[in-house]
Amino acid sequence: MRPVAILGIGQTKIDEHWDKSLREIGGEAAFAAMQDAGAEKVDALFVGNMLSPLIDGQNQLGTYYADWIGLWKQEAVKVEAACASGAAALRAGLMAVSSGDIESALILGAEKMTDKAGHDVTSALATAADADYEVEQGISFVGINALVMRRYMHEFGWKHSDFAPFSINAHANAMHNPFARLHQKINADQFERSSMIATPINLMDASPIGDGAAAVVIVPAEKVASLKGKPRITVAGSASATDAIAVHSRKDPLFLSAAYQSSKRAYKMANVTQDDIDVFELHDAFSIMAALSLEACGFAERGQGVRLGLDDGISPNGRVPVCTRGGLKARGHPVGATGIYQIVEVVQQLRGACGETQVDGAKIGMAQNIGGSGATILTHILQAD
Amino acid sequence: MRPVAILGIGQTKIDEHWDKSLREIGGEAAFAAMQDAGAEKVDALFVGNMLSPLIDGQNQLGTYYADWIGLWKQEAVKVEAACASGAAALRAGLMAVSSGDIESALILGAEKMTDKAGHDVTSALATAADADYEVEQGISFVGINALVMRRYMHEFGWKHSDFAPFSINAHANAMHNPFARLHQKINADQFERSSMIATPINLMDASPIGDGAAAVVIVPAEKVASLKGKPRITVAGSASATDAIAVHSRKDPLFLSAAYQSSKRAYKMANVTQDDIDVFELHDAFSIMAALSLEACGFAERGQGVRLGLDDGISPNGRVPVCTRGGLKARGHPVGATGIYQIVEVVQQLRGACGETQVDGAKIGMAQNIGGSGATILTHILQAD
Numbered sequence: 001m002r003p004v005a006i007l008g009i010g011q012t013k014i015d016e017h018w019d020k021s022l023r024e025i026g027g028e029a030a031f032a033a034m035q036d037a038g039a040e041k042v043d044a045l046f047v048g049n050m051l052s053p054l055i056d057g058q059n060q061l062g063t064y065y066a067d068w069i070g071l072w073k074q075e076a077v078k079v080e081a082a083c084a085s086g087a088a089a090l091r092a093g094l095m096a097v098s099s100g101d102i103e104s105a106l107i108l109g110a111e112k113m114t115d116k117a118g119h120d121v122t123s124a125l126a127t128a129a130d131a132d133y134e135v136e137q138g139i140s141f142v143g144i145n146a147l148v149m150r151r152y153m154h155e156f157g158w159k160h161s162d163f164a165p166f167s168i169n170a171h172a173n174a175m176h177n178p179f180a181r182l183h184q185k186i187n188a189d190q191f192e193r194s195s196m197i198a199t200p201i202n203l204m205d206a207s208p209i210g211d212g213a214a215a216v217v218i219v220p221a222e223k224v225a226s227l228k229g230k231p232r233i234t235v236a237g238s239a240s241a242t243d244a245i246a247v248h249s250r251k252d253p254l255f256l257s258a259a260y261q262s263s264k265r266a267y268k269m270a271n272v273t274q275d276d277i278d279v280f281e282l283h284d285a286f287s288i289m290a291a292l293s294l295e296a297c298g299f300a301e302r303g304q305g306v307r308l309g310l311d312d313g314i315s316p317n318g319r320v321p322v323c324t325r326g327g328l329k330a331r332g333h334p335v336g337a338t339g340i341y342q343i344v345e346v347v348q349q350l351r352g353a354c355g356e357t358q359v360d361g362a363k364i365g366m367a368q369n370i371g372g373s374g375a376t377i378l379t380h381i382l383q384a385d
Numbered sequence: 386m387r388p389v390a391i392l393g394i395g396q397t398k399i400d401e402h403w404d405k406s407l408r409e410i411g412g413e414a415a416f417a418a419m420q421d422a423g424a425e426k427v428d429a430l431f432v433g434n435m436l437s438p439l440i441d442g443q444n445q446l447g448t449y450y451a452d453w454i455g456l457w458k459q460e461a462v463k464v465e466a467a468c469a470s471g472a473a474a475l476r477a478g479l480m481a482v483s484s485g486d487i488e489s490a491l492i493l494g495a496e497k498m499t500d501k502a503g504h505d506v507t508s509a510l511a512t513a514a515d516a517d518y519e520v521e522q523g524i525s526f527v528g529i530n531a532l533v534m535r536r537y538m539h540e541f542g543w544k545h546s547d548f549a550p551f552s553i554n555a556h557a558n559a560m561h562n563p564f565a566r567l568h569q570k571i572n573a574d575q576f577e578r579s580s581m582i583a584t585p586i587n588l589m590d591a592s593p594i595g596d597g598a599a600a601v602v603i604v605p606a607e608k609v610a611s612l613k614g615k616p617r618i619t620v621a622g623s624a625s626a627t628d629a630i631a632v633h634s635r636k637d638p639l640f641l642s643a644a645y646q647s648s649k650r651a652y653k654m655a656n657v658t659q660d661d662i663d664v665f666e667l668h669d670a671f672s673i674m675a676a677l678s679l680e681a682c683g684f685a686e687r688g689q690g691v692r693l694g695l696d697d698g699i700s701p702n703g704r705v706p707v708c709t710r711g712g713l714k715a716r717g718h719p720v721g722a723t724g725i726y727q728i729v730e731v732v733q734q735l736r737g738a739c740g741e742t743q744v745d746g747a748k749i750g751m752a753q754n755i756g757g758s759g760a761t762i763l764t765h766i767l768q769a770d
Binding site: 001002021023044050051053054056057058059060061062063064066067071072073074075076077078079080081082088091092094095096098099100101124126127128130131132135238239240241242243244245246249257258261371372375376 | 386387406408429435436438439441442443444445446447448449451452456457458459460461462463464465466467473476477479480481483484485486509511512513515516517520623624625626627628629630631634642643646756757760761
């Protein structure tokens with residue numbers, strides 16, 4: 001495989017952009033990434049998006065954006081893996097550049113979840129679960145995650161309040177990220193008193209939806225060997241793995257087997273272990289997912305992911321800094337775009353551009369993007385020269 | 386780029402499969418392809434599908450199928466480019482195998498368009514067009530193609546009946562394809578007297594929807610160098626190109642610029658010209674598209690694609706055999722699966738397995754898959770050793 005570097009990054013603020021269309025938010029992020037990369041053209045566009053057919057009545061998003069941002073005649077395609085669509089689009093682009101068939105690609109994650117006339121967001125998000133064997137029974141996507149969290153608490157003896165550090169850390173870090181959806185510090189009391197959504201998941205366990213787009217430009221690593229001013233950032237590891245789509249079909253619903261598989265493959269490809277990871281942008285769609293991800297990737301023992309938060313291990317100065325720009329919980333979760341936001345944020349860390357939430361001397365960063373409640377999981381490891 | 390071979394093919398009959406789910410038709414094609422390839426496992430699954438979020442309430446189709454067909458833990462993803470989703474999934478898989486990151490892949494195109502409770506098919510298909518600037522105005526997807534056909538007839542002086550050969554050839558060839566949706570020969574009179582859908586497109590100009598799935602297994606070409614019994618079939622050319630998503634934004638709405646671009650790139654990669662193509666499975670979603678595709682790929686002059694039909698140039702014994710297994714018109718058009726049906730059919734031709742519609746001595750075949758009314762176009766060239 002030909003090594004690939006990330007040359008430029010771009011993102012929009014995640015918000016309810018009632019004044020901007022799906023086209024416009026995607027264009028904003030794409031142009032920002034192209035400008036950051038100093039690129040006027042790329043060979044291909046890979047778009048990560050989950051909900052545009054349902055919410056925006058629009059398919060064929062690859063070509064839709066190639067048209068809008070002026071990549072006329074160029075190759076373009078959309079990749080979808082529910083909430084892991086962003087990372088899946090990145091991986092498709094990586095494969096194309098690695099193969100030698102193309103020399104550059106723009107990867108765009110974009111999602112507009114508010115202010116449209118299509119499906120309501122709750123039923124649209126439920127398409128990530130199994131339509132025949134989960135959704136048909138009347139359960140929502142939050143409900144599925146609530147069952148997992150309840151079982152985890154029962155199995156390992158944790159209280160709801162033990163999950164508070166994930167949310168508190170995310171909100172604290174988002175205060176310093178101008179692109180974050182929520183700029184509001186919270187404390188343990190506010191976490192515990194928040195409105196219930198699906199017991200035991202309350203509003204502070206759950207990530208907010210939003211409109212957002214993020215983009216990166218990738219090129220063969222050998223082409224940026226001589227780049228000055230900022231470190232060259234390469235994709236050292238990339239892997240994708242799956243599990244049963246319905247939670248009840250999994251051997252162990254409390255173990256993210258696809259996170260274990262994809263992180264194992266990514267570590268091997270990058271020739272690192274979890275101890276080498278300086279910063280980890282994980283997929284805290286719900287606080288339970290943060291705990292399970294830490295466990296499956298080797299940062300905590302089974303049932304002890306929560307402990308890492310309680311022991312102050314997840315802050316920017318902790319042993320395993322997570323959600324350093326706010327995570328899904330406070331930066332926001334525009335589903336198909338989230339995986340690219342994570343990559344953008346790891347790049348920011350490796351560039352040393354994160355100010356108050358900068359992880360000192362970060363050289364190796366990891367991003368993990370989850371589709372469904374653990375069904376499709378992609379892990380990427382980035383490395384600064 | 387590491388060359389890639391197609392090791393196995395599989396397909397279901399296209400029909401209204403009221404007794405089979407989306408899962409089941411996809412599994413049927415996948416298992417058939419794995420069996421034909423003699424493979425028990427593959428490294429990754431790439432699924433082409435357009436409508437499952439809208440019609441089946443199901444996203445994350447990569448993992449959904451990996452789960453169903455027993456590719457546990459393996460990588461899986463869905464690729465979407467409207468009606469070109471099948472070929473786009475193939476191209477994503479090709480890039481991944483070419484890159485050296487994986488050693489085998491199953492590419493599955495699947496679509497269930499009947500017997501479900503979601504969107505009606507006409508509004509779901511309209512998501513291939515521009516939601517803001519075309520569909521919002523009240524036009525259907527057939528309506529857009531009708532405007533193009535009307536303009537073509539006006540510009541180049543053709544009558545509606547001049548398009549008959551495309552439909553007659555497709556129906557005649559489908560008689561010998563057990564997987565085809567329609568087994569019914571038609572004549573020029575039946576073509577002309579058929580029910581009008583959107584003037585000038587009548588029922589015999591338009592391809593039927595249906596439930597269907599088709600699959601191929603791909604591996605590095607060097608791994609099948611020693612295969613006996615059937616010729617080794619390699620992907621000699623693969624390219625994708627785009628045009629403006631809305632027809633009114635195109636420089637020339639009567640020229641498929643993305644077909645021209647992608648065929649040009651594919652010819653170059655395969656080191657062939659259009660004269661070397663023995664069989665061409667084109668995207669006759671509407672008869673006008675067959676004419677435009679022939680012109681853009683260099684088989685006919687501008688405005689003269691129709692002439693090729695009138696001069697008996699498109700039958701299995703003609704100068705440019707097209708739709709040899711029935712094409713979209715009579716084999717059927719389960720949108721996201723169509724691109725893989727085309728590949729399966731080209732492989733059948735290169736294997737010499739097409740009986741009455743076999744193109745004598747076919748060694749090089751081409752397939753072209755179109756998303757929208759010309760917005761995303763992929764061209765693949767296969768070659769038999």
